[in-house]
Amino acid sequence: MKMVTFRDVALRPSAITQIYPSKIQTLFECELHVAFSQDMEFDWGKRGSFGTMFGEVRHKILERVENKEIFRTGFSEQEFESVWTEAITTEYKKLCDQWSDREVPWYENVKRYELHKADLEAECEAECEAADTPLIEERPSERSREGRMSRVSLDSIGSRRSNGNDNSSPESKFLGPEKQLKDEGNKIKGKVDLIRVLNDGSYWIVDYKSGFNENDIPESYRKQLLLYGYLLYEETGVEPGRLSLKDRKGKIVDIDFSLEDLVALKDDLVLKREKFNQKISSGEANFNPNPSPHNCRYCSYQIVCSSYWEALDDEWGHSSIAGEIIKDSNGREIINITSPTDSSIPGQPLPKLTPIHNRENHNNYVYMTGISIRKDQLKLNWDTISRFSAQS
Numbered sequence: 001m002k003m004v005t006f007r008d009v010a011l012r013p014s015a016i017t018q019i020y021p022s023k024i025q026t027l028f029e030c031e032l033h034v035a036f037s038q039d040m041e042f043d044w045g046k047r048g049s050f051g052t053m054f055g056e057v058r059h060k061i062l063e064r065v066e067n068k069e070i071f072r073t074g075f076s077e078q079e080f081e082s083v084w085t086e087a088i089t090t091e092y093k094k095l096c097d098q099w100s101d102r103e104v105p106w107y108e109n110v111k112r113y114e115l116h117k118a119d120l121e122a123e124c125e126a127e128c129e130a131a132d133t134p135l136i137e138e139r140p141s142e143r144s145r146e147g148r149m150s151r152v153s154l155d156s157i158g159s160r161r162s163n164g165n166d167n168s169s170p171e172s173k174f175l176g177p178e179k180q181l182k183d184e185g186n187k188i189k190g191k192v193d194l195i196r197v198l199n200d201g202s203y204w205i206v207d208y209k210s211g212f213n214e215n216d217i218p219e220s221y222r223k224q225l226l227l228y229g230y231l232l233y234e235e236t237g238v239e240p241g242r243l244s245l246k247d248r249k250g251k252i253v254d255i256d257f258s259l260e261d262l263v264a265l266k267d268d269l270v271l272k273r274e275k276f277n278q279k280i281s282s283g284e285a286n287f288n289p290n291p292s293p294h295n296c297r298y299c300s301y302q303i304v305c306s307s308y309w310e311a312l313d314d315e316w317g318h319s320s321i322a323g324e325i326i327k328d329s330n331g332r333e334i335i336n337i338t339s340p341t342d343s344s345i346p347g348q349p350l351p352k353l354t355p356i357h358n359r360e361n362h363n364n365y366v367y368m369t370g371i372s373i374r375k376d377q378l379k380l381n382w383d384t385i386s387r388f389s390a391q392s
């Protein structure tokens with residue numbers, strides 16, 4: 001097993017130019033994470049995973065369903081099989097290219113492969129059943145009262161800010177799947193999963209997520225939706241009527257918001273970008289870490305982040321361990337694991353490490369993320385090992 005110990009990291013991030021809704025949570029959650037992601041030396045942290053692969057497959061297929069490129073005569077299992085195979089093969093190849101230094105496990109052997117496939121098949125079937133529904137939806141509060149949808153003239157909404165040179169109709173410009181929206185003045189842009197129009201003429205934005213707890217929607221999901229809402233408002237001059245998340249089981253949850261929320265979020269983001277960029281231009285390399293069980297859980301930079309290791313607690317439930325390299329009585333080097341996450345092994349306090357720019361004796365330690373412990377065996381994920389080797 002190849003493992004790599006800490007080394008001093010001098011971050012040299014570039015300034016943030018464009019803001020993307022899908023990336024904004026890091027701007028709010030951890031400045032150090034942003035600094036890592038803006039430093040080319042740490043580009044290995046941006047490589048995909050099986051989670052992102054399944055997400056891409058779902059987005060691509062649902063986009064084709066919405067565009068009526070597939071299932072034109074209705075849903076069929078046979079067509080789904082062929083569409084799925086085409087999409088998963090393409091995305092798997094992309095993943096393999098990103099991880100060309102590693103052998104990526106075959107996608108059918110991935111945990112929950114069949115579940116991802118079955119969920120998407122059910123979602124496609126449901127979308128096809130609703131295929132005759134026009135891109136007009138009732139407001140949720142009116143759904144039970146009216147029990148049916150009503151049409152409005154699309155001429156009454158849409159490109160109020162159009163300069164007259166755009167011949168596309170409001171429907172073709174803004175409605176449907178995967179629409180690119182932008183605020184050029186503030187350099188913010190992003191692709192919305194789906195836009196429909198409500199019967200009062202306002203827009204409904206739907207963002208696909210693989211899953212969420214409707215009683216505890218992550219703040220990052222909410223902010224992402226608000227920013228999409230702001231972008232649509234900026235482009236059309238029409239305040240969104242509804243912002244929703246949709247999970248892969250088809251569950252739809254609405255997010256409360258006001259126009260002030262949308263604009264305030266945009267202002268906050270622009271300010272955060274300015275502050276970050278000022279640090280870079282002034283040569284200040286002190287980017288604030290904000291370790292927490294939530295912020296760090298899926299952070300690719302855990303392994304090189306000493307703030308993470310300093311803050312990590314067994315109660316976080318992360319699959320990460322740290323250990324010290326010591327010599328046994330025969331003079332052989334062994335790893336003395338000091339922070340097991342397996343509750344069957346008595347836990348010991350994590351080694352408290354020195355800050356990232358001022359470390360000493362770090363070569364005496366090893367750090368591992370994405371591990372599992374079964375009986376007396378330590379297992380590392382294939383992509384975790386790659387991250388180690390990328391740092392060797």
Ligand code: SF4
Binds near residue numbers: 290291
């Ligand atoms: S591991 Fe945590 S503290 Fe470190 S950069 Fe990532 S999110 Fe920030």
